Amino acid sequence: MKFVAFSCALALAFGATSAGAETRVTYKSAKSGSSYYQMGVELAEAIKAGTDGNVSVTIEESQGSVQNVMEVRARGGDYVFTTPPSLVSAAQGATGPFDGKGDPKFAEIRALFPIPSLTMHFVMAKSADNGFASLADKTILLGKGSFGAKEGEKYLTLFGLDGKVKIADAELSNAVNALKNGQIDGFVTAGSFPAPNVVEAAASTPVTILSMTEDEVAQTKSTRVVIPAGTYAGQESDVVTTSLPVAAYTTTQMDDDTAYTLTKTFWEQKAEMAGISPWWNGVTPDLMQSVKAEFHPGALRYYAEAGIAVPAASK
Incomplete structure (x- = not known):
């Protein structure tokens, strides 16, 4: 570091x-x-x-x-x-x-x-519903080898989405352009908020950052954190997610x-x-x-x- x-x-x-x-x-x-x-x-x-x-x-x-x-x-x-x-x-x-x-x-x-903690962000196209069930049949970019990629994969399994989500074979550095061009429906990233790649995505195309339920947070056994409303362009509500201190x-x-x-x-x-x-x-x-x-x-x-x-x- x-x-x-x-x-x-x-x-x-x-x-x-x-x-x-x-x-x-x-x-x-x-x-x-x-x-x-x-x-x-x-x-x-x-x-x-x-x-x-x-x-x-x-x-x-x-x-x-x-x-x-x-x-x-x-x-x-x-x-x-x-x-x-x-x-x-x-x-x-x-x-x-x-x-x-x-x-x-x-x-x-x-x-x-x-x-600042490593905070999980599930960033989806604006049309997505604000819930993890909406990820079914979607194409998601997790990246490779990072904490965010490993944690994102774990959460998909925890929330009953294993095998129901298509994982894009691409590097996280391509996520913003791929989302803007419609090649993916969303991406997962972990970073201290406001995370630069999420700022870029929200500034270039309408996005929704998925918020977890309290039960979902408990399933992850990770630290609960709230991304305050207004942290990103178009984010009108607080987002409940998890972080790695x-x-x-x-x-x-x-x-x-x-x-x-x-x-x-x-x-x-x-x-x-x-x-x-x-x-x-x-x-x-x-x-x-x-x-x-x-x-x-x-x-x-x-x-x-x-x-x-x-x-x-x-x-």
Whole structure:
């Protein structure tokens, strides 16, 4: 996902021995060109602005969340990374992609703050009814290999549509043109809202974003989220859907003052970031419940001062 180096003027940061010594912190998130890479750029600029230029940011590309977690084994106190909370739990339990790859370093992972979630969008031509039953006999583009594609395929099975929907053999990058040209009836994508490809689709042709019932949300066993009305052109009502939470983490090797500064600056600059990219509006204190990991003591200090509730299990 993203790689951000923070320069810090604090003498104590990461064991600096002289005032004004530059310290670099790696913020690693996603592939370049992705929305999460762009978020890294915005976050880097916000940290710099929020620390009056005392923090300088550099970004490095990542190949994905599993890699981000795996690198904890070789990183020190200057490492910040993003990943879904489920992967932190998997690493600490040596399950899933970490089966047979357990490491004591994974137990040292600590949370800093949530970032925008990966939100499921089922985007259909405007003529579609607002319900998943309407997908029967339709041609849907799921894409290949992405979280959205895998989750979309799972939902079609859960909602009794397995074998009833024609899956288009095309890349997600072709979705908007294919929908506009009538080659497909809809597409599935996962991204922080407003998702750029959904914005493009809604701006070029009338679309309907399907809303889930509470029973459908429960069947997915995923986190419920609401895309507010007006997020996309022509969207007159709230859309209930699901999301994959994502958060920024570090390890116990980061000193408390640095973790405090990063967390405090993030929340204090969030409104400014939302003025640039509305997806930051999706980050609220309610997302603290979804992080599901122990928070860094420095971050906890900020949350106590700001009156932001932290789940008891995460303290």
